[in-house]
Amino acid sequence: MADTAISVAAPDAVHEEAGLFGFTRAQALAFGVLVAFVLVSPFFLYPVFLMKVLCFALFACAFNLLIGYVGLLSFGHAAFFGMGGYIAGHTAKVWGLTPEIAIIGGGAVGAVLGLGIGWLAIRRSGIYFAMITLAMAQMVYFFCLQAPFTGGEDGIQQIPRGRLFGLIPLDTDFTLYWLVAAIFLGGFLLVHRVVHSPFGQVMKAVRENEPRATSLGYRTDDYKLLAFVLSAGLAGVAGGTKAMVFGIATLTDVHWNMSGEVVLMTLVGGLGTVFGPVVGAAVIVTMQNYLAEFGAWVTVIQGVIFVACVLAFRRGVVGEIGNLLKVRL
């Protein structure tokens, strides 16, 4: 029966054979552009601003791993991001440990927190999953408000950047930038690898049709939980890195606003695309930065963009470009 011509195929239907590291040709090209940008931009743009973009980009990539590839909408990712910041800050300031240990610690605690919250949340799906993650994140928020080590309303301030591996001083923004860039690129590639791994295949199967994945013998809850833990851990790394960059860890990063912002970034950039969250984070952070003079209006402008996204280009910036060029990005 294989004789039938493949007439149903739209040009974008035939999947390109994935090449190096699971990148298709278009993706490899886009990745090249991304790396070039990361390498060149600090010579032209303010490094602290760029580091902020990279931290949020990693955060959004972590979030996208869940929503884009497992189909789980977490509305509590600020808990992992903010807690990662507190842990990194505490580790570096109070315990005086090196920055890489502080950041890894932030990621580890994010992952453990994700294990607990994820274990509860994956029992429900859809809106209920989102509500549970939101509720749990609110509990984390109040914990951070009350716990002595977080500094309450003041947060943890004047976190020392220290010396990388105890050797390289990170005092200048330019030096720190390369650490942040390495963490971002590492995290980005990790997410990409997860998506294009044997585990990623099952993850996508769960997104597409969970009962069918179950009927093939996969314990879908276990896969969802691992994805959740990975996502939370990466969010913790992003939060920890951000705390090291700015030298502060505050309640802003555990507040549910932050959970909403990462949803916005991912949607603007393109849900379920590899590069979307990065572009989305860049767009939103840039807006916040350059529109700061409008004060409260930033929120209104963000809201308008969000509505425009949902109404006009649902695939997000990268999703629409990919659709236009008939490639997966």
Place this chain on the structure above:
Amino acid sequence: MVDTILETEGLTKEFRGFAAVSDVRLEVARGSIHGLIGPNGAGKTTCFNLLTKFLPPTRGVIRYDGRDITGLKPAEVARLGLVRSFQISAVFPHLTVLENVRLALQRRRGGSFDFWRSEGLLKQFDDRAMALLEDVGLTGYARLTAGQLPYGRKRALEIATTLALDPVMMLLDEPTAGMTHEDVDRIVALVKRVAAGRTVLLVEHNLKVVEGLCDTITVLTRGRVLAQGDYATVSRNPEVQAAYLGTDPAIAGSTQHA
């Protein structure tokens, strides 16, 4: 004594007092094609969900291969070789046709929790997947996304995916639902072919399909077993005729001229 692979005793499922399936005793002989028929709302699909553990029974026992599986989880039942299909076509629409089948083959690795490895590792299953696709006539579609297949091909893909698990027993939920005549004939031939060496339990609306395919037929109405036997016996049963006449004359018509 017939070698029974799957049997239920007093299988009952109540939804808030309404018994969708009540006191069903089912015995499926090993190696047979067993049909489960009945008018709309007879409890066929509920029965299916109970057997594959997608629903927990209110009462009753399910034994598979001599083992009590009443308390198992759906994924565990699948690992025992009791694999189901779904009424709505169950493919992974945004994955390629090849990936769909490969996902089933991938189960042979055990759990796939290795998120740090490349999916290139899965290429080892490509040959087997292509062979399965050839079996169901989908070779030329391998690199398309499954969502783009026409309906009948999706069902074929679903069967290929199910077969990839090399199931001991297949449960097919209305494999020909919503199909054109040619597609029906193709699926019937396919089921017949793949049933060799396996046991098949299928829910079916289309009595023509059941007639040509099934060794034994169980008729359900209102959650109860009305009759059981081969097609000739069952179709002559006045109660069965009445049950079909009462709800769906068209199907009853096809019973009579069969």
